[in-house]
Amino acid sequence: MERVVDIETEGLFLAVHRGFLTVSAGGEEKGRVALDDIGALIVHAHGTAWSNSVMVRLSERAVPIVVCGSNHAPVACVWPIEGHYAQAARMRAQLAAGRPLGKQIWRRIVSAKVRMQGTIFAARGGEAGAFDLLARKVRSGDPDNIEAQAARRYWRALFGADFSRDRSAGGANALLNYGYTVLRAVVSRSVCATGLHPTIGIFHSNRNNAFALSDDLMEPYRPLVDQMVLELLDEGHVEVTGDVKRRLATLTTLDLQNPDGTVSPLSVQVQRFVHSVATCFETGRIDLALPGSPLRAEAAVSEPG
CATH class of the missing domain: 1.20.120.920 (CRISPR-associated endonuclease Cas1, C-terminal domain)
Incomplete structure (x- = not known):
């Protein structure tokens, strides 16, 4: 099943490496998830940093990136320009x-x-x-x-x-x-x-x-x-x-x-x-x-x- 990835811890850095979304802190990798297994990325931590490749690779897979406010309600969502063939x-x-x-x-x-x-x-x-x-x-x-x-x-x-x-x-x-x-x-x-x-x-x-x-x-x-x-x-x-x-x-x-x-x-x-x-x-x-x-x-x- 596709996974909902939630980022709630401050100070994390998100990047893409060889088909995986990687999560690091202080230069040390803390975890990774295959991009093809992700159904949605939800970000709560305001101190999150990420590389542009995260946006690009997830958007290529039509995976929404949801940014939330302090009340856990979404305030923004990245939507891919290109998607379905029709x-x-x-x-x-x-x-x-x-x-x-x-x-x-x-x-x-x-x-x-x-x-x-x-x-x-x-x-x-x-x-x-x-x-x-x-x-x-x-x-x-x-x-x-x-x-x-x-x-x-x-x-x-x-x-x-x-x-x-x-x-x-x-x-x-x-x-x-x-x-x-x-x-x-x-x-x-x-x-x-x-x-x-x-x-x-x-x-x-x-x-x-x-x-x-x-x-x-x-x-x-x-x-x-x-x-x-x-x-x-x-x-x-x-x-x-x-x-x-x-x-x-x-x-x-x-x-x-x-x-x-x-x-x-x-x-x-x-x-x-x-x-x-x-x-x-x-x-x-x-x-x-x-x-x-x-x-x-x-x-x-x-x-x-």
Whole structure:
């Protein structure tokens, strides 16, 4: 499986040597990872230094380099100019896609996200019926803002009545920030590798957001991060430590059901989903490979009692 490499220690130097990303401190090599095994590079330590070859070699492999702020949320991401062989054609199709098509894609994304929220809620002992009902009510473009209605019910039920999602806060919010950073990197890589432009979103359109499409396409997977954060909180983890980061990085290996009944790790399922979005832009037909339930959530729901 592709590895998420996280740099959190100050004073490290990153370089490339014979197909490996090397990590050194004080002139002494501390570790190395094969470039072809890297799925994303996430940098938290502000004292990190690197050679230009790190940017070049990872970009050649469509590997996103994510730079994070003190709240563990991404502040920058390096996106490769050259990627998929059909990049130019797909970007033209993406730009030419009509608003009705985008609104239909967004309807499917929101519906899938709400259903996934219900799955996670049910795995925690709740009743998912309300989420299934809301998911069926989503219309083209979500004019009724079903996404927000589901979110209000979801956050209170899972994280407590006093919880408020705040990117600048610590505790559970900081853990969520980091988990979403991992997810955003995974989705961004697939966007780049598929030949789509990450700035041209379907729903998110903030002109300051260079990864609007990534933010759109990661929505159905967000509840999976929430599930992992809840498990960490249950175990008493309230800070983004090295152990917490390693746990959240395993998100990429989480097994998900595919529409055809097969099972794939999240990193592979994301690739299929993003490719299906590109195909929608090219053909004008809605046929999305949206994620199904995580296997461990299904197992939790089916357990007696």
